[in-house]
Amino acid sequence: SYRSELGPYGIDPASVLEQARARFANHAPAIxxxxxxxxxxxxxxxxxxxxxxxxxxxxxxxxxxxxAAHAMMPTLGRGACESLVDAVT
Ligand SMILES: Cc1cc2nc3c(=O)[nH]c(=O)nc-3n(C[C@H](O)[C@H](O)[C@H](O)COP(=O)(O)OP(=O)(O)OC[C@H]3O[C@@H](n4cnc5c(N)ncnc54)[C@H](O)[C@@H]3O)c2cc1C
Structure with a gap:
């Protein structure tokens, strides 16, 4: 996931794909x-x-x-971890 100026409604998947390819052009070969x-x-x-x-x-x-304080992106997989850190802090 990444921050985009596309949307909010009627988002065209082809435009998103084009944007994602440009954005991640220098990332790992598998990506x-x-x-x-x-x-x-x-x-x-x-x-x-x-x-x-x-x-x-x-x-x-x-x-x-x-x-409630900081919803996490689904790709991070650490919202529960951060919630526990919050509670301890
Ligand atoms: C599909 C999925 C996969 C995830 N995978 C991971 C992962 O692998 N690792 C990780 O660290 N995190 C993961 N998360 C994120 C994690 O589940 C959340 O970040 C975490 O549960 C947040 O905890 P919380 O106590 O802040 O909120 P919640 O767990 O949402 O607890 C809020 C509670 O408040 C209650 N509530 C709401 N309104 C009221 C009200 N008016 N009165 C009384 N009670 C109310 C709700 O019923 C709920 O029980 C995942 C989340 C999803 C959806």
């Missing part, structure tokens, strides 16, 4: 091969919403932690 082989018909394009960045996550005796 480039995968993007080169992909076709718009086989691609699922999904807009992801993120939570806004806040100045502070604390207000009086209340604190936001976990996904």
């Amino acid at each position: 480039r091969r995968t993007l080169a082989a992909a076709t718009p018909e086989e691609c699922l394009v999904q807009r992801l919403w993120t939570v806004p960045r806040l100045g502070s996550y604390v207000s009086g005796r209340r604190v936001l932690i976990g996904d």
Whole structure:
């Protein structure tokens, strides 16, 4: 996943694929091969919403932690880890 100016509605998979190929042109060969082989018909394009960045996550005796404070991109696979770190902190 990556930040794009495309959308928010009626996102064209072919445009996304073209943008992704350009964006990841200098990445690992396996990534480039995968993007080169992909076709718009086989691609699922999904807009992801993120939570806004806040100045502070604390207000009086209340604190936001976990996904409520910082939703993670699905590709990161570490939202639960960060939530536990928040709780300990
Ligand atoms: C498909 C998928 C795969 C994932 N894989 C990973 C992974 O491999 N590794 C990793 O670290 N993270 C992973 N995550 C992310 C991880 O699950 C979340 O980041 C984590 O669960 C966030 O914890 P949380 O306590 O902040 O929120 P949640 O787990 O969403 O807990 C919020 C709780 O609040 C409850 N709630 C909501 N509204 C109210 C209300 N009004 N009153 C009372 N209760 C309410 C909800 O029912 C829920 O139980 C994955 C997430 C998904 C969806």
